[in-house]
Amino acid sequence: MADPTLVELTQALARREFVLAYQPMLEVRTGKVAGFEALVRWRHPALGMVGPERFIQRCEEGGLIAELGRWVLTEACRQRAAWRDAGIGGGPISVNVSPLELRDPAYVETVRATLRGAGLEPQLLELEITETALVASFAEVKDAISALRRQGVGVALDDFGTGYSFLRSLRSLGVSKLKIPIEFICGLGEDPDCDAILEAVLALGHRLGLNLVAEGVETADQLALLRDRGCDLAQGNFLCAAVSADAVQTWIERGGLAAVPPLSRGREPAAADGEERAERRIRVLVVDDHDLARRTIVRILAQAADIEVVGEARDGQAALDLAPTLAADVVLLDVSMPRKGGLETLRGLRERRPDLALLVLSMHPEDPYALRFLREGAHGYMLKERAADELVGALRTVHAGRRYVSQAVLDKLVGEREG
Numbered sequence: 098m099a100d101p102t103l104v105e106l107t108q109a110l111a112r113r114e115f116v117l118a119y120q121p122m123l124e125v126r127t128g129k130v131a132g133f134e135a136l137v138r139w140r141h142p143a144l145g146m147v148g149p150e151r152f153i154q155r156c157e158e159g160g161l162i163a164e165l166g167r168w169v170l171t172e173a174c175r176q177r178a179a180w181r182d183a184g185i186g187g188g189p190i191s192v193n194v195s196p197l198e199l200r201d202p203a204y205v206e207t208v209r210a211t212l213r214g215a216g217l218e219p220q221l222l223e224l225e226i227t228e229t230a231l232v233a234s235f236a237e238v239k240d241a242i243s244a245l246r247r248q249g250v251g252v253a254l255d256d257f258g259t260g261y262s263f264l265r266s267l268r269s270l271g272v273s274k275l276k277i278p279i280e281f282i283c284g285l286g287e288d289p290d291c292d293a294i295l296e297a298v299l300a301l302g303h304r305l306g307l308n309l310v311a312e313g314v315e316t317a318d319q320l321a322l323l324r325d326r327g328c329d330l331a332q333g334n335f336l337c338a339a340v341s342a343d344a345v346q347t348w349i350e351r352g353g354l355a356a357v358p359p360l361s362r363g364r365e366p367a368a369a370d371g372e373e374r375a376e377r378r379i380r381v382l383v384v385d386d387h388d389l390a391r392r393t394i395v396r397i398l399a400q401a402a403d404i405e406v407v408g409e410a411r412d413g414q415a416a417l418d419l420a421p422t423l424a425a426d427v428v429l430l431d432v433s434m435p436r437k438g439g440l441e442t443l444r445g446l447r448e449r450r451p452d453l454a455l456l457v458l459s460m461h462p463e464d465p466y467a468l469r470f471l472r473e474g475a476h477g478y479m480l481k482e483r484a485a486d487e488l489v490g491a492l493r494t495v496h497a498g499r500r501y502v503s504q505a506v507l508d509k510l511v512g513e514r515e516g
Contacts, residue, residue: 100151101151101155103155106152106155109139115139116341117176118136118138118339119190119340119345120133120332120339120340121336121348121349122134122332123332123353124330125320129353131188132189132223133188133190133191133345134225135172135173135190136193137169149193153195157197162198166194166198169193170207174190174214174215176342177189177190177221178217179342180342185346187349191224191251193225193255194225194226195230196230196234199226199237199241205248222251223252223253224251225253227254227255228257231254243269243271251274253310256276257275257277273307273308274330275302275307275310276310277298278312281294282295282319283392286318295326296326299326309328310330310331311332311333312332313332313333314332314335315485316397318399320335320336334482338485379403379493380424380427381404381428381492382407382416383395383398383409383429384410384412384430384442385434385458387431388411390481391409395409397485401489407425413436413442416442417437417449421450426454428446429488429492430446430455430475431458432457439457443455444473444474454496455495456477456478456479456491456495458484459481471502476501477491477494478502478503479502
C-alpha cells in the first residue's frame, strides 16, 4: 500500500472507517487488569485493517490529527465508561496523543468536555506521548500536561530511553508511568544487553517513583523474568492481543490471564478421523527476513511442549537450500522477503519437499495474496499480528493435514465477494 493521500484520509474520517482496538495492561505480579490501551486502526475498504504507522504521520502533516484525535478520545472515554457501568474495573483507558494536539490551546478544554460528555472520571483516562516527541516539544506542551494532571488525568511516557535528566523534568509534570518498548523486552533471558538495560530502566524508574510497563510481552518466560525483576505492569499478545471492546470484555469475564492455557494460546484442533495426534513433536522451519519477528515466533513456539523449531532462515533462498536436508514437518513462511519472495519460495518448497505442510504468515489480509498462496498449495494463511493467539493452533491444524485460514482473512475474502 502506498502512503495514503489526504483525500483518502479525509474520506475515511467522513465514512467512519477508523475503529479502536483495546489491549489490557496487567499487573505482572498478580495478573489482574490494571488498565487498557486504545489503539486506532483504519478499516480500509480494500486492504482490511491498517495499522497507525501507515497513517498517523500523514494525518499530522495534513492537519487531520486534531479531528482524528478527538474521535479517538471520545470513543475511548465512552467505552471506558461503558465498561465501568458494566462492573469492569481495572484502571484507566490509555489514549495516544500527538504533541500537535497538546500544543492546541483548546486541547485541555477538549479533554475536560469529552470526560463530561462520557460521564467518565478523569482518573480513568490516561494520555500517552512518546518520549522522543515530548523531548522535542517539551517547552510548548508542559503547561497543557500540567493542567491535565491537575484535573486528575494520567500521563504516561511511551518508548522510554532518553535518560535521567529529562525524567527529572517530567517528575515536575506528574508523569507516573513509563512504557518500556518491545526492543528491550524481546531478548530477555537470551541477550545480556537486554537484561542489563531492563534492570537499569527498572531501577531508575522505581527510584523516581514511577510505574514501569513492559510492552510486547510474547512468552511466559518473558513474563516470568519481568516478575522476577520487579516490573509493575505488562501488555502484549501473550497476555491479550489488541482486540475489539466486546472481545476484551469477554476475555475479562472469562477470567483474563487466568483463563489462558500455560503452553498455548492457539486453538486445539480435533484429531483427524478419530485418531490421536502423534506423540512426536511437530518440527518447524521458520522463514522470515525480519529478525525481531522471527525471534518472537520462535519464542512463542517454545511455549508449546509438542512443537520444536528445527531451523531458521532469513530469506527464501536460504529456506530452499536448507529444506532438503532438514527433518521438518511444517514451514512457517513469511509473505514478503528479499532474494526470493514468499510465493516463489512456496513453489520451490512444493517441488523440493512436497511432504512439508506450509503455513504462510502475512502482515495484511490482502485478498490477492491470500488467494494466490492458497491456490499455489499453502496449507494455511494467517496474520503475523495474531501470531500469539493463533500460531500454535494453526500449526497443529496444518500438520494434521487440514486447511487453516485466519478468521480475519476469511472475513476479508467473504467481504470482497459480497461487495
